[in-house]
Amino acid sequence: MLWVAPTGALLLGYALGSIPFGVLLTRLAGAGDLRAIGSGNIGATNVLRTGRKGLAAATLLLDLAKGWAAVAIAAALFPGDSLLAAAAAFLGHCYPVWLGFRGGKGVATLMGIVLALHWPCALVYALVWLGLLAGLRISSVAGIAAAISAPVSAALLGRFDLVLLLLALALIVVWKHRANIGRLLDGTEPRVGRARG
Numbered sequence: 001m002l003w004v005a006p007t008g009a010l011l012l013g014y015a016l017g018s019i020p021f022g023v024l025l026t027r028l029a030g031a032g033d034l035r036a037i038g039s040g041n042i043g044a045t046n047v048l049r050t051g052r053k054g055l056a057a058a059t060l061l062l063d064l065a066k067g068w069a070a071v072a073i074a075a076a077l078f079p080g081d082s083l084l085a086a087a088a089a090f091l092g093h094c095y096p097v098w099l100g101f102r103g104g105k106g107v108a109t110l111m112g113i114v115l116a117l118h119w120p121c122a123l124v125y126a127l128v129w130l131g132l133l134a135g136l137r138i139s140s141v142a143g144i145a146a147a148i149s150a151p152v153s154a155a156l157l158g159r160f161d162l163v164l165l166l167l168a169l170a171l172i173v174v175w176k177h178r179a180n181i182g183r184l185l186d187g188t189e190p191r192v193g194r195a196r197g
Contacts, residue, residue: 005078012077013070013085017092017109020099021062022047025055035099043104045139045192060108063093067112075116083165086113090169094176105176107143110169114150117162124153137191140180147173 022042026034031050034042038049044060067089074085093109095101111129115122129146133139151167154160174181183189 005081006084009074009078009081009085010088012074013088014092016066016070016073017089018096018098018103019062019066019092020096020103021066022059022104023099025059025062026050026052029055031055035102041104042099044108048192063104063108064112064115066093067109068116069112071113071116082117083162086117087165087169089113090172094172105143106169106173107147110147110150110173113169114166118154118157118159120157121150121153121159121162121166124149133192138184138189139192140177140184140189144174144177144181 020042022044023034026032026037026047029050029052031037031052034040034046034050038046040046044056044063047059048056050056067086070085070089071082075082078085090106090109090113092103094103094106096103107129111122111125114125125146128149129142132142132145136142147170151163151170154162154166180189
């Protein structure tokens with residue numbers, strides 16, 4: 001039964017990752033369907049467009065927490081298969097079955113995953129993300145740069161066992177931001193607190 005642990009890790013990761021906290025919180029708060037607001041994305045940046053900063057912060061923290069929890073729980077229940085849970089949680093967030101596989105862009109969930117896998121890399125991730133967000137106020141730039149920092153910092157810190165996974169997930173983050181990249185090139189990407197992004 002060698003398949004039981006890997007399958008369990010994958011199912012656990014995907015189930016946790018696919019919980020659409022942004023959609024659930026905005027509905028519970030009476031803020032409407034998040035997918036019909038702003039960019040239609042289910043992440044914290046779009047929740048912020050509802051004008052509810054508390055909801056946006058809660059979405060950010062819960063999206064981060066589900067990535068961390070998937071890895072931590074898998075490490076306890078399925079030792080040796082936590083990387084599978086990490087990948088599945090990330091894919092669950094970006095492509096949740098409950099929302100027709102139209103999910104978020106993965107930045108917060110990836111940070112939670114990195115935090116569970118190797119906290120020094122998560123510290124770099126947070127510094128890049130928050131530093132660029134504070135300096136530029138462009139969510140997409142901060143998120144993309146933070147995601148790319150994960151495999152780079154893993155390599156620099158000697159965690160070569162994490163590099164391929166983090167590189168793959170970072171590339172998905174970049175792919176999910178392709179519309180933002182187009183607006184950045186056009187000079188039309190909005191800053192945090194303004195129209196869509």
